[in-house]
Amino acid sequence: MGEGKGTFVGDNTDLTICEIFEGLSPETLKDFQALGRKEKYADGKMLFGTGEPCSGVYWVSSGRVDVSVSDDFGRRLQGRVARRGELLGLKAMLCDEAYAATAQSDGPSEVTFVTRSKVSAFLSAHPDATFSIVEQLSHRLGIAFDQLRLLSDLNLSLLTDA
């Protein structure tokens, strides 16, 4: 079984809902959960770093994970905290890219790691799961569009020629 960088806790047995797969049948969800390896991360321990080849996806079971983007000089540019249920590394996996951010445990956390090849095989075998990802990404894109519209409505005239 492929490994992340954390301390092995056991095969994934909990039923934490992975938000990107909301709406899947319990059987399909169980199939996905069974692929995972549950790992424990100490405070500050890195799950993956910017530029590392994508080895798989990480699914936060408990605790908090700090996700940040830094520039070439190591300056932190953007950051957010991922919580229980969030799946990290999906874009890198889908687009066959290196990780575009660094993920570090913020306090102790438990994270389920699923290797890239297992996720690919799972998605090929479960069209409903793949479609669920499409729906969730579409939902996120809709929110981003709403934000863009709001910014355009409220701020564009002020921003123009700033």
Add this chain to the structure above:
Amino acid sequence: MGLLNSLGLTGNCENCSRKSDGFFCNLSRETLRALESMRFTNIYPQGAVLFAEQDAPQGVFVICKGRAKLSMTSSEGKSVILRIVGPGEALGLHAVVSGQPYQASAETVEPCQVAFIRRDDFLRFLRQHPEASLNAAQQLSENYQVACEQVRSLGLVHSATGKLAGFLLTCATKGQPTRQGTRMLLTLTHEEIGQMIGLSRETVTRTMGDFRHRQLVSVRGSAVFIPDKGALEHYAEL
């Protein structure tokens, strides 16, 4: 078919001589055949509106040849370009999947060959072909990243230099390293760049001139070189 041939195109995805790296070109033969059976191909002149903001989602439009711009209009009537779409990309994907009205308008910026797939057919196609769903997920994922970058640029970056530097650095991620620095092709007009980052055409021209003067960029035709990305990042308010 005569018109397609005169444009150097084929009417068939499998044998298309202009197959690109686009999301809907790189499908297996079987999946491409399924897509073929449900698509309608049309040729559009420059400036044709494929769909308008708030229209009910009729289906997706896949660009086979040419480019189209995706834009939304503010309540004050100002246009914000979300992105320029090229061959192999689908337009209207979000609306078709979510069932919500189109969030933006799509207009061709040059003569285009476009394949149209009706909404019901497309959703069935995605459900039956995980490979196509994965490609759609890739495209949505990239669109989401671009949209987030635009939200950040419009909402958090306030200076013209910061916005233009950020825009150029984003374009540079797809550039090629050369001895003169990172090289990228920029086919957008200054007005179109302004509509993407919330600046007037004049401000884009003035700021680009300033960047050239400071040797942050050099321009040769439609090729733009960034000799030192770190120097440009300094201006980008990242």
